[in-house]
Amino acid sequence: MKVFVCLKQVPDTETKIKILPDHSGIDTAGIKWVMNPYDEFAVEEAIKFKEKNPTAQVWAITAGPKARAVEVLRTALAMGADEAIVINAENMDAITTAEALAKVIQAEGGAHLVLAGKMAIDNNQSSVPQMVAEFLNIPHTSVVSKFEATPESFTVERDADGGTKEVVQLMSPALVAANKGLNLPRYASLPGIMKAKKKVIKEIEFSTLGIAATEQKVKYAGFELPAEKPAVKLLTGDATAQAAALVQALRNEAKVI
Amino acid sequence: MSKILVFTEFQNGKIKRSSQELLQFAATTGNTVAALVLGSTDGAQAAHHGATEVLFSADAGFNSYNPELFTVATAEAIQKSGATVVLASSSSTGKDLFPRVAAKIKAGVVSDGIEIKITGDDVKVKKPFYSGKCFATATFENTNVKIVLMRPNQLPVAAADVSKSATVTELTFTKPSLKTIIKDIVKGTSEKLDLTEANIIVSGGRGLKEAGNFKMLNDLADVLGATVGATRAVVDAGWVGHSMQVGQTGKTVAPSLYIAVGVSGAIQHLAGMSGSKVIVAINSDPNAPIFQKATYGIVGDAFEIVPALTAEFKKVLAH
Numbered sequence: 001m002k003v004f005v006c007l008k009q010v011p012d013t014e015t016k017i018k019i020l021p022d023h024s025g026i027d028t029a030g031i032k033w034v035m036n037p038y039d040e041f042a043v044e045e046a047i048k049f050k051e052k053n054p055t056a057q058v059w060a061i062t063a064g065p066k067a068r069a070v071e072v073l074r075t076a077l078a079m080g081a082d083e084a085i086v087i088n089a090e091n092m093d094a095i096t097t098a099e100a101l102a103k104v105i106q107a108e109g110g111a112h113l114v115l116a117g118k119m120a121i122d123n124n125q126s127s128v129p130q131m132v133a134e135f136l137n138i139p140h141t142s143v144v145s146k147f148e149a150t151p152e153s154f155t156v157e158r159d160a161d162g163g164t165k166e167v168v169q170l171m172s173p174a175l176v177a178a179n180k181g182l183n184l185p186r187y188a189s190l191p192g193i194m195k196a197k198k199k200v201i202k203e204i205e206f207s208t209l210g211i212a213a214t215e216q217k218v219k220y221a222g223f224e225l226p227a228e229k230p231a232v233k234l235l236t237g238d239a240t241a242q243a244a245a246l247v248q249a250l251r252n253e254a255k256v257i
Numbered sequence: 258m259s260k261i262l263v264f265t266e267f268q269n270g271k272i273k274r275s276s277q278e279l280l281q282f283a284a285t286t287g288n289t290v291a292a293l294v295l296g297s298t299d300g301a302q303a304a305h306h307g308a309t310e311v312l313f314s315a316d317a318g319f320n321s322y323n324p325e326l327f328t329v330a331t332a333e334a335i336q337k338s339g340a341t342v343v344l345a346s347s348s349s350t351g352k353d354l355f356p357r358v359a360a361k362i363k364a365g366v367v368s369d370g371i372e373i374k375i376t377g378d379d380v381k382v383k384k385p386f387y388s389g390k391c392f393a394t395a396t397f398e399n400t401n402v403k404i405v406l407m408r409p410n411q412l413p414v415a416a417a418d419v420s421k422s423a424t425v426t427e428l429t430f431t432k433p434s435l436k437t438i439i440k441d442i443v444k445g446t447s448e449k450l451d452l453t454e455a456n457i458i459v460s461g462g463r464g465l466k467e468a469g470n471f472k473m474l475n476d477l478a479d480v481l482g483a484t485v486g487a488t489r490a491v492v493d494a495g496w497v498g499h500s501m502q503v504g505q506t507g508k509t510v511a512p513s514l515y516i517a518v519g520v521s522g523a524i525q526h527l528a529g530m531s532g533s534k535v536i537v538a539i540n541s542d543p544n545a546p547i548f549q550k551a552t553y554g555i556v557g558d559a560f561e562i563v564p565a566l567t568a569e570f571k572k573v574l575a576h
Contacts, residue, residue, distance in 0.1 A: 013505045013525040017390040026391060037506050062431060093375050121505050123386055127356035130324070134360035139325055139436040140521075142353050155440070161349040161453070163445025163500045166322070171436040180506060181499045214385075217365030217400045220393040223386070226531060231536070232554040240553045243565035246537065247573050249553055254535045256514040257481070257574070 006116040007062040008036045009072040040185035041178035047080040063087040077196035078188030089206035093218045098131030114175040129177040139170045142177035214236025261287040262340035271415040274411035275346035280306035304423035314428040314460030321439045326423045333430040347406040364402035367395040388505040388528035409454040433521040455484035457514045464519020468496035477567045504529035
């Protein structure tokens with residue numbers, strides 16, 4: 001019984017983003033790459049599932065430039081994943097990434113459960129998990145903060161807009177995309193880190209998966225930083241005077257009230 | 258002329274503001290506007306915002322969001338309508354549904370759009386990356402259908418024109434055998450708009466000192482009709498739920514007015530809210546990074562200023 005966890009390597013949240021001179025993308029020099037924060041919850045849930053179901057095997061999988069992308073797999077292995085696969089690829093859009101992940105999962109015999117983070121914090125698309133589910137023809141729930149498994153199905157809680165919770169039952173196999181709050185991801189243990197370093201990671205070239213260049217649907221260009229904000233207008237006086245000045249400014253100057 | 262299909266969402270029997278924005282915007286492009294309405298509601302309202310065609314299904318299955326059922330119906334609606342552009346809100350439903358629809362019909366999808374330009378069939382969408390640390394423009398290729406999910410509050414809305422009407426057609430589709438069962442829906446206790454749709458947000462950080470002090474923000478928010486948000490630090494401390502978190506690992510927001518109280522302005526928080534039109538920072542530390550993003554700043558004690566502000570707004574808004 002295989003559990004696949006789909007991972008993405010992203011710049012650390014503290015990264016100050018710089019744009020390339022030709023605006024074709026961001027300058028990746030000096031960036032500290034980490035596991036996408038939402039993916040940590042997915043890895044943790046996969047390991048918890050394995051602890052309750054000893055026949056389960058956790059497979060970590062990622063698509064990206066393999067030289068650095070393997071690091072995210074080593075992190076997952078150190079946390080307790082059993083096997084890892086990297087699909088060596090660059091500049092793929094969401095749909096080709098999802099198709100590649102689904103093809104490899106299928107080639108490895110399919111999954112009982114696929115876990116992922118609800119969103120990658122780099123391009124904020126929230127697309128790949130649902131697309132993988134569609135390519136695998138399995139049900140999915142995203143933005144999940146509670147997860148329970150029985151042999152035939154999974155019962156999950158989805159956080160919808162406005163604090164609404166949806167309780168959803170998914171017949172297995174299924175894909176579940178994690179939200180913050182699902183669990184508390186463990187730190188890798190020292191023996192785990194040592195073991196992860198030695199583990200052979202399976203490498204697959206994207207070009208061998210039979211996904212044509214014309215499958216790519218979305219292109220991004222014209223990367224730019226936000227416009228500089230004018231200097232802040234500080235309001236002075238005691239609390240009552242400051243409050244009055246602010247209300248006046250919001251009403252008469254900014255006209256947002 | 259091409260056709261734009263707008264996925265139209267309802268709340269309490271009315272078209273959500275975010276969907277009104279999209280219908281009205283689509284009508285300005287010179288293309289035919291069709292509205293897709295799934296669920297038992299008065300879909301004909303879409304005509305008042307510019308749709309000339311309404312495709313609806315009142316199937317009971319649409320009363321709650323089931324990704325499998327919605328995917329099949331939406332994919333068939335797109336194909337039957339002949340639409341080449343599909344617009345939807347980057348709402349919890351939109352963001353969940355359309356990537357799956359895109360994979361099904363092999364179409365391109367871009368979410369979180371903040372600016373959109375449609376010329377005939379040509380679509381350009383500006384969207385934030387890294388929650389707003391930078392922006393890029395998306396274009397489509399190799400796809401017959403272009404799907405764009407726009408963030409709420411990015412496009413203007415005019416009053417409904419109730420004199421307009423549309424051709425209403427019932428959508429027929431092949432119902433799949435479902436492997437997804439919606440067992441229960443527990444409504445949020447808040448009557449307020451979700452952070453991502455709110456026009457005014459009052460947000461609190463560690464400067465509030467303890468969870469109970471969020472009451473002060475709730476009071477201010479009530480006067481303004483605002484939604485309350487929070488920083489990662491206070492969510493991690495368990496003061497408030499994660500659904501209230503603004504920032505790179507929470508919600509990215511762009512209201513007209515964002516009032517940050519006791520928020521220092523960590524880079525990941527700024528990423529999630531710097532798209533706000535007007536930012537007010539209230540903080541005791543004059544060197545807090547939040548002041549670099551703020552339109553108006555008050556250096557001082559939040560425990561004095563917020564109640565004074567609530568009282569002042571009450572006075573002014575009563576007139």
